[in-house]
């Protein structure tokens with residue numbers, strides 16, 4: 001029993017130990033279970049966390065995927081760009097290679113140019129020195145030119161003064177006498193030219209040196225049957241024999257053309273009976289040797305104007321040509337188709353400028369002597385047509401050709417002397433007067449006595465008015481009359497027209513034309529007496545129209 005007891009005790013103690021162990025095991029299991037629950041919770045948490053993290057990672061991955069896709073897209077674009085850039089770079093490389101080549105060439109050229117520039121600079125330096133020398137020389141020459149111009153200027157002023165003094169000494173009214181040769185047309189058809197001597201008046205020219213005298217002689221029978229010799233001596237500034245040429249006559253006149261360029265008014269009259277050679281003297285023939293005073297004076301005026309250009313003068317030349325018939329003015333340069341000039345022409349004097357104008361009259365700007373020849377031709381044809389209509393009207397009218405020359409000193413400009421601005425205006429009147437014969441000349445066909453008497457009265461009136469004006473000026477010049485004494489310019493159209501060219505401020509020349517025929521002796525004597533009166537007149541000092 002005891003052994004049983006022992007065994008039961010032992011079994012009890014074992015059972016206790018095992019119960020203890022079981023409760024420990026149970027406690028342990030509980031703790032493990034608790035731990036397990038904790039772990040499970042923890043696991044659950046972790047699972048949740050991981051799930052969340054996985055989700056986030058998945059989202060991240062998707063985002064990255066998207067980004068990767070986008071990056072791929074970008075990459076594609078960039079690759080495309082890159083490819084293009086590569087092509088560009090390739091092209092640029094080629095260009096660069098070419099440019100490099102070009103640059104090399106250019107560099108070589110540049111080098112060559114540089115060498116050239118250096119050479120040119122050296123040459124330029126040499127030239128600059130030369131230019132400096134030349135400039136200095138030029139300056140000296142310019143100074144010399146200015147000095148010379150000044151001298152020319154002073155010389156020109158002096159020349160004009162002296163020229164005028166010479167003409168003043170010769171007298172501001174001068175008279176020339178010209179006897180024309182006998183013409184075949186002077187002889188009746190039955191008389192041969194060899195017998196011309198018989199028709200000639202006895203005219204002598206005793207002064208072979210100065211050509212200033214003319215002597216007319218006549219022999220007649222007195223009532224007692226005695227031979228009566230008469231002799232008339234006349235003296236003029238110059239007498240031209242029948243053989244004298246147009247050139248010789250113009251030589252004496254040419255100075256007047258110079259005067260009119262210098263700013264003086266000049267009047268040249270041709271006086272004498274019909275057929276004595278007035279038109280021949282003034283207008284002359286068609287060729288150079290027979291050209292009269294008008295074309296020669298015109299040519300001279302243009303020539304002198306051209307010469308004066310080098311002295312700084314510039315001229316404007318204008319021309320007009322009119323006819324005074326029966327005290328009315330007709331425009332000879334009119335382009336009107338009507339033969340008769342129906343316009344009313346009035347003479348106007350501007351007291352301020354001393355300029356005379358005729359209203360409604362053609363005034364042509366003149367540029368060359370040849371242009372003047374054409375104008376003279378036009379005037380002549382107008383006159384000749386009128387002449388056939390009116391019977392030798394040209395002999396019964398006064399014609400006045402006027403050249404107006406206005407000059408201004410503009411200087412020769414540039415480096416040389418500037419102009420003085422001095423202006424001057426001169427007028428050249430060339431007047432072919434109507435025939436001075438008396439009324440007893442035979443009337444031409446188609447002219448009534450009344451018409452001829454009217455014409456003759458008009459001519460006599462204007463020629464005597466011309467004589468009166470010249471006489472009045474002479475009296476003034478000689479101090480007979482008061483300075484302001486009346487000069488009857490208004491008594492005829494001719495003297496009124498020429499008022500400013502016949503006063504003390506002008507130069508006048510009368511060319512007395514004489515017929516060489518004995519039949520015209522009495523007319524010649526009358527003309528010579530008139531011309532002598534004119535010759536004895538002195539007009540006051542000529543005044544230049546200068547401003």
Ligand SMILES: Nc1ncnc2c1ncn2[C@@H]1O[C@H](COP(=O)(O)OP(=O)(O)OP(=O)(O)O)[C@@H](O)[C@H]1O
Pocket residue numbers: 179180181183242272273274275276277278279280281394395396434435513
């Ligand atoms: N010096 C001269 N030499 C040659 N012929 C001349 C000379 N003078 C005039 N004659 C001639 O005499 C003729 C008459 O001359 P002109 O016609 O010039 O005279 P006029 O006085 O003008 O006459 P009118 O008053 O009729 O016009 C013309 O045939 C002209 O050619």
